[in-house]
Each structure stands twice: as structure tokens, then as C-alpha cells.
Amino acid sequence: MSRYFAKSSKWLALDLLRLMQSRSSRKRPAEKRAAAEKEEAAMVNGLPTPPCGLLTADAARSLVDSVDAFLFDCDGVIWKGDKLIEGVPETMELLRKMGKKLVFVTNNSRKSRRQYSKKFRSLGLEVTEEEIFTSSFAAAMFLKLNNFPPEKKVYVVGEDGILEELKLAGFECFGGPEDGKKNIKLEADFYFEHDKSVGAVVVGLDQYFNYYKMQYARICISENPGCLFIATNRDPTGHMTSAQEWPGAGTMVAAVSCSVQKEPIVVGKPSTFLMDFLLKSFSLETSRMCMVGDRLDTDILFGQSTGCKTLLVLSGCTSLPELQDASNNIYPDLYTNSVYDLVELLQK
Numbered sequence: 001m002s003r004y005f006a007k008s009s010k011w012l013a014l015d016l017l018r019l020m021q022s023r024s025s026r027k028r029p030a031e032k033r034a035a036a037e038k039e040e041a042a043m044v045n046g047l048p049t050p051p052c053g054l055l056t057a058d059a060a061r062s063l064v065d066s067v068d069a070f071l072f073d074c075d076g077v078i079w080k081g082d083k084l085i086e087g088v089p090e091t092m093e094l095l096r097k098m099g100k101k102l103v104f105v106t107n108n109s110r111k112s113r114r115q116y117s118k119k120f121r122s123l124g125l126e127v128t129e130e131e132i133f134t135s136s137f138a139a140a141m142f143l144k145l146n147n148f149p150p151e152k153k154v155y156v157v158g159e160d161g162i163l164e165e166l167k168l169a170g171f172e173c174f175g176g177p178e179d180g181k182k183n184i185k186l187e188a189d190f191y192f193e194h195d196k197s198v199g200a201v202v203v204g205l206d207q208y209f210n211y212y213k214m215q216y217a218r219i220c221i222s223e224n225p226g227c228l229f230i231a232t233n234r235d236p237t238g239h240m241t242s243a244q245e246w247p248g249a250g251t252m253v254a255a256v257s258c259s260v261q262k263e264p265i266v267v268g269k270p271s272t273f274l275m276d277f278l279l280k281s282f283s284l285e286t287s288r289m290c291m292v293g294d295r296l297d298t299d300i301l302f303g304q305s306t307g308c309k310t311l312l313v314l315s316g317c318t319s320l321p322e323l324q325d326a327s328n329n330i331y332p333d334l335y336t337n338s339v340y341d342l343v344e345l346l347q348k
């Protein structure tokens, strides 16, 4: 009995298939090579190419030619915590020299625009308050635009940035870091008092988040008639320090949202609210802007929904495998490692 008949029919079929494939490859080596090359070209990092373009020298040139303004996210794009990302000063210098308008749009509500301008200066970057759009500023502007009654107060689950922007806009507010020191004890018959004149609760990133604030926010939203529930943003994580990622404002928003069984009004990215303000400040067309960010579900979505071109940088919280993952359905126009690639590619 030949060795083939000694095998199961399954193995016999496989052997025949291999034989046919080897014959066919001998017959059509050029075709096979072309197919293999095509298959290889369709892979990045061992995974299928994302349906968006890698920033090449040609793509970089065509991008800068087609836009008048670059909108930069900050965490993970300009800096990580208090550490500047390599090549940022050179990139900003080159783009400014090319006559491009630079705008910084951040969801991080911990600082006000004045405080961010100070941070930029401390990192050796000259950026004015007018070039900075934060979600803390967006929260204050949302209340102003919606004629929030001056006799009402705002309760803040967040940090100084929100309190400062609200005060600058003329609103009375409280909470913030101060309430981070307050504790409660869940004892029998304990009744939690709250201010009935609170007409809005603003929730943002809060390193002093605690059970006291959760209850204050919950009770105002649930019991004060018409009380607004505003979220600066819903980022699940962020590079709050250069060493690692931390829970983002979205985690605090989720806690309050769960306790009131209500969805908030989101004023930061990907909401288009900030863009309305930006357009009032600068006479620019969104089609002539490029949003540069490290998050798909905030930066890139914000850029897309406002009609900007979009560039994802992999220097922050999105990795290439995450961009390529089958569960992802948000794709930028272009992607690259970091903003400094623009400088390197434009010099080629």
C-alpha cells in the first residue's frame, strides 16, 4: 500500500492541495510574487492597513498647502503631564513661519486659559490665552450663551480651571478642590443638606473626587428643579503625568451620571460647541483647518464633525494596533508618530 493510502482522507486532500499550489506557483511565479507584495503592502505592523493614510512627505506637503490653521490637542500631542513631547517647539516654529494659525483645543479642564498660557510659557512655548480653548472655558461659555440666571449658583466637581473660568464669566460657584477635603459618615438618619439655589452642576477632571461631591452633585441635579448637568468631556483616560495614563473626566462624569440616571450636556470634544467659539474668534473656514490629536473618540471625531482635516498622532493614548483594531470605526485622514514628523517630512 502506498504511503498516501495509509493516511486519512483529510491529510491526502491537504497533500494534493499543496501539490497543486506548488505547481501553480511554478507556472506563475511573477503573479504569485505580485500577489505576495500586494498582501505585504496591505499590512502594517503585521495587521491590516487602517483605511487612512500614513503621513508621507507628499501627504505632509499637501496637508500644509491645504490648511490655514492647525488645531492641536495638548495632552499626548504637545505634552505628557508636565513633559514636553520631543520636537514640539520646532514644529510650532516651522508652522508659524509658514504663516499657519495655531490653536490649542484641550478637553483637560484642570486649568483655565490663563493657567494654560502660563504652562506653555513654563515649557518655553509662546502661546496667548486667545489661542487656547479649554473645556473649562466651554462650560462657562455654555452657561453664558444659555442665559444662566445670575441669581443661581454653579456646583463644581472639578478643579481650579473650571472655578476660574466660571468666575471670569461672572457666575457664582463653589465646590472644586475645597470640597475634596470634606468627608461624610453614613450613619443612621444622616441627612445631607444642599444649596437649593444651585442651577447647574459642572463635572470635569477632579483629582479630589470623593463621595461628598458625588452626593452634592447628585442631590442638586435630582432635587433642584431645572438644574443643568454639564460635563466638560468624557475622556476615559489621559496622560495626566508623563509616566502613565490616569482616569479621565469621563470616569467622574460616569459616576454622577449613574447616580442620577441622566446623560450630561457635553461641552468639550467631540461636541462641536467649542468650534462655534473658535470660529467667532478667528475668520477661518473649518475645511481649511486640521485637527491634530491623539484620541479617536474625541479629537478625531471633533475634527470630522466640524469639517476639519484630521491627523492622528501616536504619541499619546492611541496605539497603532488600536487604530487597526477591528472594533475601531473612527479613522483620521492621516496618521503619524508625532507632530515632529511634519518637520522631518517637510524637509525631505
Ligand SMILES: [Mg+2]
Pocket: 073, 074, 075, 076, 077, 293, 294, 295, 316
Ligand atoms: Mg489628548
